[in-house]
Amino acid sequence: MKLNRKYLPPAFFNGSQPYRWAVLLCLLAWAVTAGACRQPSVEGILRIGLPEEPRTLNVWLASDAASRTVLRQIYQPLYEDDPETLEPVPWLAAALPVYDAARLTYTITLRPAHWSDGTPLTSSDVAFTARMIQEFKIPMLSSRWKQVERIETPDAATVVVHLKRPLATFLSRTLEAAIVPAHQWEPIAQAARESAKPLAYLLNYNMKDPVGSGPFLFKQWRRGDYLYLQRNPHYFATGQTIADRKMGPYIEGLLFKVYGTTDVAMLALRQGDIDMFWQGIQPGYVAILNKNPHIKVFDSQKSALYYMGMNTRRPPFSDVHLRRAVALMIDKGFLVDRLLQGRGTQLFSIIPPGNRQWHNPDVPRYGEGLKYRERLRRAYELLLSAGYSWEMPPFGSQGDIQSAKGLRRPDGTPMGKVIILTPPADYDPARAISGTMIQEWLQALGIPAMARPMEFSALIDQIKNRRDFDAFILGYGRLSIDPDYLGSFFESSGDKTRGLNTSGYRNETFDRLAEESQCAMDPVIRHQMIMEMQRIIMEDVPYVPLYVPNMIEAAYTARFDGWVPMLDGIGNRWSINMVRPTSGRHD
Amino acid sequence: MMSLNRYILRRLIEIGISFFVILTLLFFLFHLAPGDPVARMVNPNLSAEDEARLIAHMGLDLPLGQQYLRFVGNFFTGEFGVSFHYGQPVAEIIADRLPNTILLFTTAVILSALAGVWLGKIVAWRKGQPLDTAVTIGALVCHTLFLPWIAMLMIWLFGYRWGWFPITGMISPEIWIDPHSGWASKGLDILYHMVLPLLTLFLVHFGSYLLIMRSSMLETLGEDYIYTARAKGLPEKVIRDHHASPNAALPVITSVGLSLAFSINGGALTEKVFSWPGIGRELVSAVSYNDYPLALTCFLLIAAVVLAANLVVDVMYAFLDPRIRY
Numbered sequence: 029m030k031l032n033r034k035y036l037p038p039a040f041f042n043g044s045q046p047y048r049w050a051v052l053l054c055l056l057a058w059a060v061t062a063g064a065c066r067q068p069s070v071e072g073i074l075r076i077g078l079p080e081e082p083r084t085l086n087v088w089l090a091s092d093a094a095s096r097t098v099l100r101q102i103y104q105p106l107y108e109d110d111p112e113t114l115e116p117v118p119w120l121a122a123a124l125p126v127y128d129a130a131r132l133t134y135t136i137t138l139r140p141a142h143w144s145d146g147t148p149l150t151s152s153d154v155a156f157t158a159r160m161i162q163e164f165k166i167p168m169l170s171s172r173w174k175q176v177e178r179i180e181t182p183d184a185a186t187v188v189v190h191l192k193r194p195l196a197t198f199l200s201r202t203l204e205a206a207i208v209p210a211h212q213w214e215p216i217a218q219a220a221r222e223s224a225k226p227l228a229y230l231l232n233y234n235m236k237d238p239v240g241s242g243p244f245l246f247k248q249w250r251r252g253d254y255l256y257l258q259r260n261p262h263y264f265a266t267g268q269t270i271a272d273r274k275m276g277p278y279i280e281g282l283l284f285k286v287y288g289t290t291d292v293a294m295l296a297l298r299q300g301d302i303d304m305f306w307q308g309i310q311p312g313y314v315a316i317l318n319k320n321p322h323i324k325v326f327d328s329q330k331s332a333l334y335y336m337g338m339n340t341r342r343p344p345f346s347d348v349h350l351r352r353a354v355a356l357m358i359d360k361g362f363l364v365d366r367l368l369q370g371r372g373t374q375l376f377s378i379i380p381p382g383n384r385q386w387h388n389p390d391v392p393r394y395g396e397g398l399k400y401r402e403r404l405r406r407a408y409e410l411l412l413s414a415g416y417s418w419e420m421p422p423f424g425s426q427g428d429i430q431s432a433k434g435l436r437r438p439d440g441t442p443m444g445k446v447i448i449l450t451p452p453a454d455y456d457p458a459r460a461i462s463g464t465m466i467q468e469w470l471q472a473l474g475i476p477a478m479a480r481p482m483e484f485s486a487l488i489d490q491i492k493n494r495r496d497f498d499a500f501i502l503g504y505g506r507l508s509i510d511p512d513y514l515g516s517f518f519e520s521s522g523d524k525t526r527g528l529n530t531s532g533y534r535n536e537t538f539d540r541l542a543e544e545s546q547c548a549m550d551p552v553i554r555h556q557m558i559m560e561m562q563r564i565i566m567e568d569v570p571y572v573p574l575y576v577p578n579m580i581e582a583a584y585t586a587r588f589d590g591w592v593p594m595l596d597g598i599g600n601r602w603s604i605n606m607v608r609p610t611s612g613r614h615d
Numbered sequence: 616m617m618s619l620n621r622y623i624l625r626r627l628i629e630i631g632i633s634f635f636v637i638l639t640l641l642f643f644l645f646h647l648a649p650g651d652p653v654a655r656m657v658n659p660n661l662s663a664e665d666e667a668r669l670i671a672h673m674g675l676d677l678p679l680g681q682q683y684l685r686f687v688g689n690f691f692t693g694e695f696g697v698s699f700h701y702g703q704p705v706a707e708i709i710a711d712r713l714p715n716t717i718l719l720f721t722t723a724v725i726l727s728a729l730a731g732v733w734l735g736k737i738v739a740w741r742k743g744q745p746l747d748t749a750v751t752i753g754a755l756v757c758h759t760l761f762l763p764w765i766a767m768l769m770i771w772l773f774g775y776r777w778g779w780f781p782i783t784g785m786i787s788p789e790i791w792i793d794p795h796s797g798w799a800s801k802g803l804d805i806l807y808h809m810v811l812p813l814l815t816l817f818l819v820h821f822g823s824y825l826l827i828m829r830s831s832m833l834e835t836l837g838e839d840y841i842y843t844a845r846a847k848g849l850p851e852k853v854i855r856d857h858h859a860s861p862n863a864a865l866p867v868i869t870s871v872g873l874s875l876a877f878s879i880n881g882g883a884l885t886e887k888v889f890s891w892p893g894i895g896r897e898l899v900s901a902v903s904y905n906d907y908p909l910a911l912t913c914f915l916l917i918a919a920v921v922l923a924a925n926l927v928v929d930v931m932y933a934f935l936d937p938r939i940r941y
Contacts, residue, residue, distance in 0.1 A: 522663070
């Protein structure tokens with residue numbers, strides 16, 4: 029067929045012959061490649077989008093979300109949280125552990141299980157894992173095993189753990205850690221012991237083929253592109269009923285694909301290139317995702333804490349009255365409605381309400397439901413009675429609101445500039461804008477506040493290492509269900525360089541409760557203590573809890589369905605065990 | 616030729632000194648910036664003691680001077696260290712990602728340079744005609760396109776809307792995990808994935824080559840030897856292709872040489888939007904994670920290649936233009 033001259037640019041004919049050939053070749057190449065690259069059948073393979081490349085397959089180094097998502101399918105714990113009650117249920121263990129208060133021991137019986145290479149999983153694997161964490165003081169894990177004195181393995185299915193002292197978090201924190209195979213890790217641990225830097229050797233060990241006991245086993249990893257796991261034929265839970273669920277997995281494999289941006293991942297989801305994106309998404313995407321009938325959007329509560337911390341070590345926030353006034357001025361409803369587009373919860377205590385078991389609703393709830401004028405009036409009266417004075421107070425003689433000026437502290441010194449440090453908007457727009465809003469609210473009260481976004485690691489450096497700041501806005505995106513962290517955040521012992529007690533809060537009653545609650549083996553007593561600790565913190569407000577954004581997730585349900593929503597969303601161990609091909613559900 | 620050798624030797628010494636200065640500056644810039652590699656791991660399970668242990672494990676607890684000496688010593692013995700983030704030797708990570716970047720970006724530079732030179736030559740020859748105006752404006756528009764925007768547009772239109780090309784990535788994992796896939800289908804798969812990013816980079820880059828070539832060509836057209844060639848009665852095509860363009864191409868060569876050198880750093884934005892597993896994306900994340908060994912080695916690799924490319928371009932001048940002697 030001859031090309032019509034009229035529709036082509038003159039250069040097409042004036043140029044040299046190779047030009048035409050190039051065009052034809054390109055077309056041909058495209059036709060061939062497009063033809064050849066028809067996607068082969070991936071039936072039974074669940075495709076999951078990840079926002080970042082997994083860091084490693086070495087379980088001791090895996091501190092990032094992507095690696096952990098992958099490794100959670102491979103390594104299994106003894107106990108796992110029930111999706112409804114959030115209470116620990118036996119996983120690799122056959123039953124809940126038996127505690128002997130007199131001897132300070134926990135006895136755990138294991139289910140019959142095998143590693144993915146076919147060798148049996150025994151009590152010695154459990155003991156090995158614990159000893160390895162203790163011996164190498166593996167970061168993030170070692171503190172959980174610190175109170176373990178020794179471990180006995182009377183038989184292959186029984187583990188007896190001797191504690192140094194009673195530890196209330198032993199079941200919910202320590203026993204929910206993953207177990208690794210001794211036969212794979214023992215030679216590595218031995219080599220690490222003989223090296224100059226054992227911990228460095230262990231963390232930098234290039235684990236290429238992790239042997240696990242989970243529903244999937246490692247198959248292939250092309251860095252930057254994908255990671256492929258195949259169904260583990262030796263998986264102990266297949267066909268078993270745990271927490272009233274008949275465990276699968278009902279799929280043949282898991283294919284993790286890495287996406288550079290969420291925008292593109294959302295296009296991939298809408299097109300069905302992935303079946304789920306394993307990461308919370310911004311509320312802005314929900315409307316467009318909802319238009320696709322195959323996409324299901326899950327909106328779950330999160331165990332998270334977004335808060336404003338104040339430096340109680342130095343003025344002005346060393347004064348509890350000022351902190352309370354600040355807490356009063358912050359309109360959490362506004363932050364949730366406007367910044368989170370309603371997809372979130374206002375937070376009035378450190379433990380979020382999604383953690384039903386441990387949340388204390390009965391604490392001072394600063395400013396809840398109050399209108400702007402009422403907040404301002406209460407905060408003003410609070411500061412006035414504490415001895416603060418103004419050149420121009422926020423209320424005029426007629427009770428009209430005016431711009432407050434010249435705030436002086438009770439000792440007569442003028443209130444200096446107060447800087448609120450926030451992460452930058454590209455890191456988290458909600459926190460950055462919250463800073464600006466809080467700045468406005470504090471200025472209305474006469475506090476010369478200024479929000480300052482700062483590069484994230486510089487911000488952490490300023491708060492945790494230099495400890496030189498007035499206030500900051502940060503968040504913990506994923507808190508454990510056990511409220512053990514409450515103590516870590518506010519115990520006096522954590523008020524040190526790199527410590528978690530960033531606001532430098534010190535309170536002896538709180539310290540004592542935190543200490544005792546760790547050893548309170550009676551759940552009722554521990555519960556009371558945790559409630560009381562929350563109340564104390566909200567009385568003194570070193571942190572003003574702001575909000576918890578919802579976990580918004582999306583799944584493409586044309587191929588697979590059966591996701592299990594729970595606290596923190598559908599990206600959990602239960603989902604992976606329960607998800608099944610949609611077509612097989614019609615029977 | 617002797618003088619050329621001496622010139623090269625002198626330049627090599629200069630390059631060595633520049634490289635050492637760059638290395639020193641980069642090292643201190645990274646280490647003196649606030650924050651450290653554990654800062655980003657805000658986690659209630661990470662105690663202050665854990666953090667201190669991690670810092671020691673990375674060797675960051677030593678005095679800065681000592682760290683520097685150690686770094687320099689290791690670097691020049693080919694020991695680039697272990698990435699803090701991946702826990703993997705830096706050399707391995709770079710060796711893993713660099714080919715992907717070179718494949719995409721070097722191809723893009725070469726293609727857009729060839730097209731730019733070729734089209735620039737033609738439009739300069741037809742200066743003032745509608746074709747020239749249209750192409751020049753087109754080139755200017757392309758040159759000023761905002762890359763992430765055009766990349767997203769390409770993905771949306773060709774990938775999502777019309778489904779002609781895969782939306783992102785370098786490969787289809789579905790093909791690669793299939794044991795029946797042969798090398799041919801894997802190779803074609805990469806080509807198929809390359810089309811959109813390549814087209815985007817081509818659009819953004821070819822405009823500048825075209826404009827350089829066009830203006831350089833226009834300068835050449837006023838030269839005496841062109842009049843001579845015309846006076847000899849040579850065909851226009853011969854004058855253009857054999858007399859004018861070899862001389863006009865010199866500035867383009869410099870530009871292409873440097874672009875090729877910089878192409879090893881990839882483009883963080885392009886790689887991010889197209890989920891291309893290259894070095895540019897790695898570089899950005901290494902900087903944000905304070906992964907000093909990886910970030911430093913990436914930057915130093917770029918510095919070395921760019922310094923070398925400068926030298927190569929200079930030497931090439933001597934060969935391409937016999938009038939130039941050092």
